Amino acid sequence: MTTPIDSAARRGIALALILGCQLMMVLDTSIITTALPHVQREFGFSEAGLSWVQNAYVLAFGGLLLLGARAGDLLGRRRVFVAGVALFTLASLGAGLALNAEWLVLARVAQGLAASLAIPSTLALLVANYPDPAGRTRAIALYSAVIGAGGSVGIVIGGVFTDLLSWRWGLLINVPLGIAIVALAFRFLPETERRTGVFDLPGALTSTIGMSSLVFGFIGAAESGWADPVTVVSFVLAAVLLVAFVVVERRAAQPITPLRLFANLERSGAYAGRVLIVGATFSTFYFLSQYLQGVLGLSALATGFAYVPITGMFFAMVYVVRPLLNRLGRPALLIASLVVALAGMTWLTRVDAHSSYFPDVLLPLLVLGVGQGIAIILMTQSGVAGVEADDAGAASGLVNVAHQLGGSLGIAILTIVFTAHTNRAEGFRATFTGAAIFYVIAIALAVAMFLGTRAATRTRPAQPAAVAAK
Template identity: 50%
Template sequence: MVTALPEIGRSFQLTTTNLTWVQNAYILAFGGILLLGARLGDILGRKQVFMYGIALFTLSSLLVGLAQSSEFLLITRAIQGVAAAMATPSTLALLSVTFTETKERSKAIALYSAVNGAGGSVGIILGGILTDLVSWRVGMFINVPIGIALLILSPRYLPKTEKASGRLDIYGALTSVIGMTSLVFGFIQASEKGWGANGTITPLIIGVILMALFILIESRVKQPITPLRLFANRDRTAGYLGRFLFVGGVFSMMYFMSQFLQIVLGFTSFEAGLVFVPMTAVQFGMMYVVPKLIGKFGNAKVLILGIIAAILGMSLLSRVSVDTHFFSGIIIPMIILGIGAGIVFIPFTTLGLKEVESRDAGAASGLVNVSHQIGGSVGLAILATVFGAVSQSSNPSKSEFANAVTASITGSALFLTSSLIVVVILLLLREKKSTTQSVLQTARAK
């Protein structure tokens, strides 16, 4: 839907900053309800919850395509997010049940990671094609026949899973969703009204309080949607936090670059979508290379290599301007970024599920997706403030728009750098410490 945003903005008279809500209404509902959806799958059965989610997603996609006002559009996008939150956690959990042999399960997780990581790029390409040739609404309508097909095939091919007894952590879900939404709203208000405005400070304070309350609830409730014990393992923490920061940078770049191509360079939605094809192709292609690299060098080193490549590509891309040379200034950096992104998502997913107890399988799978979705939402909200601070206009000129995009993508590079720092501290330094201790123990034994 990203490539369709300029057209949606013109249809509903939304500014570049306000357009972020078309994405965030979906992402916040998705990420906020995701863990509750995972728990719902444990209690009601993952197959059933998956099908309920697909049914609701199909209906809400139809409603988004029929939207005649910005308010209705945002509401139905949020409903789409709720539906996706029901279906997505069950998907990864069903993979684990369906593929019981270790080698086959590794292949399934690799494919899932590649699709999850590159899916946004594919959506950009397809959305651009459909928007230019027909309408942005068709990008939503196309989900309807796909959803119907899934509902027909699911009863036949998906295995049944056992239901678990327990309660839903409603208070945890509500505080996390409202708290995160309030924080994102505060960041977006900052880009329009400034950091000192009441409309900025109040939601940020409410967001911080609610997120603190969420942590308190999760530490005390008997069956939390986010068991805090999952963060006791440094590898899993690196997987969640590193992914959060990485996606925050990459997703924001896609948002701003799509608009840069159309507003500054004059590309059509179709042409803007095609620009992302090389990046997506190499990202998918890395799926076949990464497992071999991990087998030879280990998860941590491969992950660090991928992040470094992504930082290089993003840094080069942050130099775009009105006079940027298309091939050397956009295509080459995006290919380098695609290689890096194609490398990191399999290690990130593996880390997020490492040594998870069976009772926490659904929650851990949910956290992998939560870190992905909320990372994109928070990253976009923060970098939207950067864009607004640089452009300082609801209708900037091409030159001003280009300068704002440059600043925003520089912010994306900083997000990726933060991801690298987290991974190095939590993974690589620990490995060196373990190696040193092992050497000392051996020396003492001698």
């Protein structure tokens, strides 16, 4: 005889499944990071070509997220969530068994496609699972911490597997996790109401191919130069398709990206700011792993554990955000957190061939973890601020699109910076300087965003008392 599970326990299990899926797929953006030198030697990737091991995943992930969000709205979010996790499990098996570079990259594309189906439903299912504001705020804080810390956790796990077993196990570990999530999802995750409508395929194709062309152009510039015909064509194609995407979305009866979501200045700023800070942090993890192994001579295992302090800092910020938010307010806290992150990144630019992990890397990572950990939580909250229930899937999809786009663009842009230096130690310093510039722009954007929001609030006509009371 089975014991009934009360509603609080069911919510807890549902939250664990949602966070488990989010963690598994965020981990996959970084779990192979520690293994990149090993993958490069085994499959013969060039310096610029190696970035496709990451970008093949994040581009398919980010490019199709909006279509995945729409699929959840039309077909039911639990159904699409389960389909995505199942496909991700199979693709992870394929990636872990890859025999050559092409196989690995194609499997990473399949993983990204699967993640684009599952991830948009996670935040929407979380919001539906916690209708009360206090519970929802705590759940979103945990969700944000998983996103923020997932990258560094993946590097730690990847380092352990690479050194003790094989880099392939960092991908194969998804198989049992995915099976467990699929098995429990139908029992503990509620299905959402299916809505009638159509898929916006023109919008999905123009956005996906446009963003992919943009990243391909940056990687092409790193390999062949800015004047290379393929590079130029990639940038031109990206510009044409991204403009076409906006035109398509304005005219579509049921767009995958309702442009009204950008009418709110706070949300728009959160999406753009997320691209910048994730671009800075994700690319830092990507290049720092290679610096620790290639310049400081750390093993893959030691490199993985080198990220433990920043991982702990990300999770610790979950418990300090709320009291700081009550004391300072969101604008001041966001700007302060970005300034702290900038200080940590600027400190990291001082590393060279004679640096050591302590204090030259560890202390800057701790400072960066404080600032980035708080900022990512606040930007997640702002990304879904004031969203109507009908737009919940699209808004959560845009949060994740910004996250993945930031990661792929950050690596692509800073790969150009890195390959411009023949001395690897100087190249790493230059990339960290570029990441610091991302934070400078993010701070300027945050200031402008909240000044604009305040000005709009002051000029907005006051509502009649009868209307306001409704």
